[in-house]
Amino acid sequence: MKIYIGESKLHGKGIFAKKDIKKGDIVFIIKGEKVNFLIHNKKQAKIAGFNWIGIRKNTWINPINHGLYINHSCEPNCAIKGRVTAAAIRDIKKNEEITFDYSLNEADIFWYIKCYCGSKNCRKTIRSIQFLHPKKFSGHESHIPKDFRKIYKKFNAFKFKNQKKLQTEWVNFIKKDFNV
Numbered sequence: 001m002k003i004y005i006g007e008s009k010l011h012g013k014g015i016f017a018k019k020d021i022k023k024g025d026i027v028f029i030i031k032g033e034k035v036n037f038l039i040h041n042k043k044q045a046k047i048a049g050f051n052w053i054g055i056r057k058n059t060w061i062n063p064i065n066h067g068l069y070i071n072h073s074c075e076p077n078c079a080i081k082g083r084v085t086a087a088a089i090r091d092i093k094k095n096e097e098i099t100f101d102y103s104l105n106e107a108d109i110f111w112y113i114k115c116y117c118g119s120k121n122c123r124k125t126i127r128s129i130q131f132l133h134p135k136k137f138s139g140h141e142s143h144i145p146k147d148f149r150k151i152y153k154k155f156n157a158f159k160f161k162n163q164k165k166l167q168t169e170w171v172n173f174i175k176k177d178f179n180v
């Protein structure tokens with residue numbers, strides 16, 4: 001195991017590198033139960049688990065083990081490769097905290113968190129992938145799972161005249177998977 005759980009400076013507990021990790025290396029595999037869930041309004045967004053990790057539209061993993069403790073940073077050192085593999089996107093030093101950019105694999109447009117990661121380019125409010133700035137998206141494109149890249153291209157907020165329209169079209173799109 002390349003990681004351990006410890007006290008985070010970002011938030012609560014976090015996961016840390018037990019030894020130096022090279023860019024591209026697998027850091028851990030996200031384990032847990034798959035959850036299919038429709039988040040078409042704020043109420044549903046509140047019911048969704050705050051630890052869930054997105055794997056495609058309407059589907060998350062409710063993580064066990066390390067996936068529970070991964071914290072967000074606006075300058076992450078890890079990202080999801082494929083669906084459940086956390087891989088290093090740059091070299092990571094021993095005892096450095098392992099972080100994701102939560103926006104890269106979250107599509108719930110009702111979700112947001114405040115960020116205090118302290119990085120130079122901290123976005124302060126973290127929202128789903130649809131709201132990622134185009135520059136940030138292109139910079140991270142190779143670290144974004146395929147399904148989320150597709151979502152971004154079709155539903156990014158910079159394409160829509162207003163957020164209400166984005167919300168309506170997104171909700172219609174995700175509802176198709178459910179009989180509602």
Ligand SMILES: [Zn+2]
Binds near residue numbers: 074075118119
């Ligand atoms: Zn931040």
